[in-house]
Amino acid sequence: MKKTVEDADLSGKKVLLRADLNVPMTDGEITNDNRIVQALPTIEYVLEQGGRVILFSHLGKVKTEEDKQDKTLQPVAAALTDKLGREVVFVPHTRGRSLEQAVSALEDGEILLFENTRFEDIEDKKESGNDAELGRYWASLGDIFVNDAFGTAHRKHASNVGIGSNIETVSGFLMQKEIDFIGGAIEEPKRPFVAILGGAKVSDKIGVIENLLPRADKVIIGGGMAYTFLKSLGYEIGGSLLEADRVELAKSLLDKAGDKIVLPKDVVAAEEFAEDASHKTVPVDEIPADMEGLDIGQGTVKAFEAELQGAGTVIWNGPMGVFEMEAFAQGTIGVCQSIAALDDAVTIIGGGDSAAAAMDLGYADDFSHISTGGGASLEYLEGRELPGLTAIDDK
Missing domain, CATH: 3.40.50.1260 (Phosphoglycerate kinase, N-terminal domain)
Structure with missing residues (x-):
């Protein structure tokens, strides 16, 4: 303390x-x-x-x-x-x-x-x-x-x-407040404990995934990082974001986690990375080779929403797609709305883009806590020692 x-x-x-x-x-x-x-x-x-x-x-x-x-x-x-x-x-x-x-x-x-x-x-x-x-x-x-x-x-x-x-x-x-909410969620969460992780790269969230897997009941993965996991399952991902050097790691995490990790069921695939790009929703195993996934589909939004029902603690860190572009923001909006609608859960946004999204969408007051730290909250979720916290005197 x-x-x-x-x-x-x-x-x-x-x-x-x-x-x-x-x-x-x-x-x-x-x-x-x-x-x-x-x-x-x-x-x-x-x-x-x-x-x-x-x-x-x-x-x-x-x-x-x-x-x-x-x-x-x-x-x-x-x-x-x-x-x-x-x-x-x-x-x-x-x-x-x-x-x-x-x-x-x-x-x-x-x-x-x-x-x-x-x-x-x-x-x-x-x-x-x-x-x-x-x-x-x-x-x-x-x-x-x-x-x-x-x-x-x-x-x-x-x-x-x-x-x-x-x-x-x-x-x-x-x-x-950050210590109580984020630290409390990691160490003594109200269960079931569900973590939702998005953003561009698996490499940015490896420490978070590895720290939360033994603690969480479910780890839901969306955003650009999901395609490296989908590639590890042998799926065609077209021009979607891929960290080729992390595919084996993604596969090992899936093997270790069993059904604890939840991946998208469908994605919004576009012909190019542009707001006005022609796009369509396809199952994750039917992404055209000449297209790239830029958002999760509405089928995935519903599936993620089902995983959230009855949750006691929810931590969300990272958008589900390219939410800066309206055409590819619907997955992030849907997940944000699903979390905001939970009545009895402790709901936490771990800073960064997901915090900005919730505030921009007008859902800030519907969450128990929105972290004010991007990098700090990410490292806290990884279980790393934060020098600024360590320097505070113990009771």
Whole structure:
């Protein structure tokens, strides 16, 4: 069990708060503020408890001085000011006298946001390289560290592990929610436990499949990765996505899993990879040699829906087809609707494209939990140790 923000005495304390404010921006305008919204509960709690919030985050990758212009967190400070209904002081530096003076000037219940932590990466990757001196410096600015950035928990950076090595560290509400839902689903799932995995490549999900096979009651596979499994069964897959060097692995996983792995029954095959391509639905053993599978068929959607009935826990990671193209998004939409309709199940989306799909389709509120971490949630599902989680103090 990890310590949470509720285990800490925050009144009058300088509280370092690492959030994931890595929002998409175009010409300095935030185009999706979901990550800001997700960070608010922890920020508001610390402020209500009389803490002095020293907030920080990364924003994209910063490799040159020119990158700084498009990667400043100043627009985020303005958005936070609006959402919190109180001023968020923005400090356009990651270290130095002006930052230290701003921290010293904070009163109880006040908040500042300092500049993009990745600005420290321009010369020699001090942030992403977990530079020890930088971790110590940032830790020296506060009395306690609240890590609420699950999206970077799989990275060993100065802004999570570096600070956590030098100061009392607890999880924020968002981080704790990820631990409770994803960690809980893997270790103590409400059964039956069904995992639905999609996306392009088997190689991206090997660790997840191998970790979930002994734990799940069913592992449903769709998306581009399904064609490597279908090829391992000897089927013609035409020009569908294939990882030829993973065919034997796919066959061994099927042999080991028995009927635990569920594959598509039909697919939507197209003459080319294009939105307006001529396409038709065919059984998986009748894919024309001159076509490629770009989505699961409606027969598969119904079959997957049947597998989900009565499920106690469902984890979904990865789309069922090329959902960016409307013609090949129906499988992803169907699976999303099937999971959303489950009344008594714990339903979890493991970040990435499937999370984006659920939110774009308007089903976000119908899931128990949508992970805020793409790579982090994937590594968590693989059962790998996440440095950002490990750095949080145990109770």
